[in-house]
Amino acid sequence: MHKAYLILENGTVFEGKSFGAEGEAVGEIVFTTAMTGYLETLTDPSYYGQIVVQTFPLIGNYGVIPSDFESDCPHVKAYIVRQWCQEPSNFRCEGDLDIFLRKNGIVGLYGIDTRHLTRIVREHGVMNGKIVASYDGTVPEEIKGYRIIDAVKNTTCDKEEVFSPEGEVKRRVVLYDFGAKANICRCLVKRGCEVTVVPAYTKVERVKEIAPDGIMLSNGPGDPAENTEIIEELKKIAELKLPTFGICLGHQLLALAHGAKTEKLKYGHRGANQPCKEIATGRVYITSQNHGYAVVNDSLPAGAEVSFVNANDGTCEGVCYTDEPAFSVQFHPEACGGPLDTGFLFDRFVELMDEYKNV
Ligand SMILES: NC(=O)CC[C@H](N)C(=O)O
Numbered sequence: 001m002h003k004a005y006l007i008l009e010n011g012t013v014f015e016g017k018s019f020g021a022e023g024e025a026v027g028e029i030v031f032t033t034a035m036t037g038y039l040e041t042l043t044d045p046s047y048y049g050q051i052v053v054q055t056f057p058l059i060g061n062y063g064v065i066p067s068d069f070e071s072d073c074p075h076v077k078a079y080i081v082r083q084w085c086q087e088p089s090n091f092r093c094e095g096d097l098d099i100f101l102r103k104n105g106i107v108g109l110y111g112i113d114t115r116h117l118t119r120i121v122r123e124h125g126v127m128n129g130k131i132v133a134s135y136d137g138t139v140p141e142e143i144k145g146y147r148i149i150d151a152v153k154n155t156t157c158d159k160e161e162v163f164s165p166e167g168e169v170k171r172r173v174v175l176y177d178f179g180a181k182a183n184i185c186r187c188l189v190k191r192g193c194e195v196t197v198v199p200a201y202t203k204v205e206r207v208k209e210i211a212p213d214g215i216m217l218s219n220g221p222g223d224p225a226e227n228t229e230i231i232e233e234l235k236k237i238a239e240l241k242l243p244t245f246g247i248c249l250g251h252q253l254l255a256l257a258h259g260a261k262t263e264k265l266k267y268g269h270r271g272a273n274q275p276c277k278e279i280a281t282g283r284v285y286i287t288s289q290n291h292g293y294a295v296v297n298d299s300l301p302a303g304a305e306v307s308f309v310n311a312n313d314g315t316c317e318g319v320c321y322t323d324e325p326a327f328s329v330q331f332h333p334e335a336c337g338g339p340l341d342t343g344f345l346f347d348r349f350v351e352l353m354d355e356y357k358n359v
Pocket residue numbers: 046218219220221222223224247248249250290291292293294
């Protein structure tokens with residue numbers, strides 16, 4: 001394995017070794033504290049444009065298992081680990097991480113002090129960086145200027161697709177794909193929903209033609225406020241007053257469509273053990289998360305209430321709309337990877353659809 005370097009925007013340099021694809025990669029450095037679920041992380045489209053650092057020191061122990069993927073291919077810009085497992089072991093394993101990254105053109109770096117790197121990002125805030133094969137003592141210009149743009153455009157599907165449950169179709173859902181994780185669709189299909197996955201720029205007229213019982217707004221990458229066209233369409237979709245459930249980017253876009261604001265967090269929440277408190281019950285759930293932006297609590301308009309807050313930093317983790325059958329969460333109830341504790345939110349959505357069907 002060759003030597004490779006990570007150069008940070010602030011001039012810090014880490015020397016490590018290359019794995020995966022050879023080459024260079026510039027991106028936004030983010031860290032995830034999840035101890036497992038690296039395949040779900042790699043293939044979650046929300047990581048588009050980001051160089052992901054795993055804080056857990058040994059990654060790849062169970063190899064590559066395609067049925068765990070959250071989309072067809074990895075979306076991370078590059079991948080950094082302390083150590084990758086060269087002899088994975090699992091009855092479902094179909095290969096190792098190095099070959100998987102190489103095949104998919106993802107540059108990897110290992111053998112650096114990921115704890116030190118994480119501390120820098122945590123204290124300084126999220127920053128850009130570049131992985132290079134050689135270092136000449138200078139910080140490349142492109143690092144500072146890097147910005148993730150057109151993220152949803154580059155990760156949404158290009159045509160509609162219908163997923164049907166095995167048994168009877170109990171309700172029909174339109175799932176807006178802003179860069180959706182596959183498990184959102186699986187969670188709905190499992191509950192007897194026929195899911196029509198639609199591209200992110202689908203107009204309200206098409207939704208009316210499909211005439212679903214509910215609307216699901218998926219997760220996705222990038223700055224939520226950048227999606228002005230989608231936000232305008234969501235305003236019209238909200239007028240249909242259909243049961244609506246938003247997750248992560250979907251949650252942020254729904255709030256923006258109602259006039260709320262979003263902000264970039266210092267270093268985001270990425271991991272599988274983020275505590276979230278439900279305001280109505282005071283109960284704390286352990287959640288799976290991957291986001292860099294959040295809805296500003298105080299910016300919510302009348303008719304929208306904070307339903308969950310992050311127990312660590314008090315940021316908005318959920319919104320409930322009092323004049324519409326709509327709710328959303330910043331965390332991932334579909335988990336994958338991560339705890340399944342908040343899967344009941346899909347049951348709530350299904351109940352909401354059934355309630356509205358009967359009125
Ligand atoms: N997982 C997501 O949907 C992330 C939403 C958004 N891109 C953020 O970083 O905040």
